Amino acid sequence: MRYAFFPGCSMKSTAHEFEMSTLAVARSLGIELEEIPDWTCCGSTPAHATDALLAASLPARNLAIAESLGLDVVTCCAACYSRLAAANLAISQDARLRAEVADAIGTEYSGGVRVLHFLQVLNESTGIDELRDSVVAGLGGLKVACYYGCLLTRPRELSIVNVSNGADPEDPQVMEKILTAAGAEPIEWSYKTECCGASFSITRTDTVKRLSGDILRMAKASGAKCVAVACPLCHTNLDLRQADIESATGEKIGLPVFFFTQLLGRALGIPDSELGIGKLMTDPYRVLSSK
Amino acid sequence: MSKPVVIEGLDGSLLAKLDPEGKLRVAACLQCGRCSSGCTMRTETDILPHQINRMVLFGLEDQLLTSKAIWTCVSCQTCVARCPMKVDTPALIDNLRAMAHAVPAETRRIRIFNEAMLGSMRRFGRVYEFGMMAIYKLRSRDFFSDLLKFPTMLRKGKMKLVPPAGKGRAAVARIFDRTQKRANR
Helix, strand or coil, X not given: CEEEECCCHHHHCCCHHHHHXXXXXXXXXXXXEEECCCCCCCCHHHHHCCXXXXXXXXXXXXXXXXXXXXXXXXXXXXXXXXXXXXXXXXXXXXXXXXXXXXHHHCCCCCCCCCEEEHHHHHHHHHCHHHHHHHCCCCCCCCEEEEECCCCCCCCHHHCCCXXXXXXXXXXXXXXXXXXXXXXXXXXXXXXXXXXXXXCHHHHCHHHHHHHHHHHHHHHHHCCCCEEEECCHHHHHHHHHCHHHHXXXXXXXXXXXXXXXXXXXXXXXXXXXXXXXXXXXXXXXXXXXXXX | CXXXXXXXXXXXXXXXXXXXXXCCCHHHCCCCCHHHHHCCCCCCCCCCHHHHHHHHHHCCHHHHHCCCHHHHCCCCCHHHHHCCCCCCHHHHHHHHHHHCCCCCHHHHXXXXXXXXXXXXXXXXXXCCHHHHHHHHHHHHCCXXXXXXXXXXXXXXXXXXXXXXXXXXXXXXXXHHHHHHHHHHC
């Protein structure tokens, strides 16, 4: 299995451990991720809040490069996934937009490259059975709250949940299946697709403390000992902001927040140093045995 | 057959500007309120999603363009995901933001942040977090919040002092130039 890998800006900075652990897991499972040469930013929220053509063109430049490589695109950032997939959909449905994008990026792009989140690759290409067979150090029934946030599951047209098969986009299960195969025990809870507040972390910090605080408290009240995420911004808000959330209410939460690839990587026997476990803010060894 | 209700003074030109081809399905809104009951920002906004839809149909341009609501929307997509009529309110709000000039003081920082991030993309082809945050802090005059986090983030390699170096930056600058030219047309 070989894919064009779109890391996205956060993977090189705030969520570097997500990139490290994704690449380590992929290596371990024989998934080849070839970084898109000279990839550039997907545009994120500021682009779509500013101009629809800009929001389609910034991803399209990267997708056109992947098309020339003849590979499907894989990303592990939920926001990048959303922007790349949204651009694909818009470009493939609108001939005029397609022409305008071609003018902006200087090459034709049809919207035909498949865009996948790494969760989908593990679930569909590797498969849960093979994952289970690859586990060498099961997670020992670790109670984990799988948290998806917004952009992996909404809107329906871009959801990683297979809605055409009748699956419920408000109750995704793919991360649960993967981490169950890794020996964890995902809990049932009701906040898995609530919004953490995203980039309001900087501009409306109180909003994020409220929204992310509700998510963490609900996870804990539902019996979770830690949270697993698949989005760099969700991670920042739940992990880096957790101390702020605690001091705002005076209530200790103390939930380690992992990228799902870090937990999976542990189960695959990958050393913590290759998974960036040491970069986490909330002490991960509350729930992990040190090694 | 009953006579159609005609409301005097309604102006369809705002809808025509925001959704010329009807792709966002604004007119299909039933006012059921499912969007607003699930809106992440419902307790902090001044106009709820179903109200935005209707105000667009009514042509209430000034009220919409000076509202907090178009900036407090966090783009979580919950409203459109749950809409029985598939009205794309988040895209409608994006188009309203593109038209807005005056931003209410309380939401000014959101636009400053967006502009700082776009500036970073344009200059480096990728987001340079450290530089973007410096510009955001200067422009928003929010100098001190989170400052204590920077040393830890630098130490853990979660933020880099050096800007990203990619060969794609010229291509991105071209995309910004071309799309801006078209938007100004």
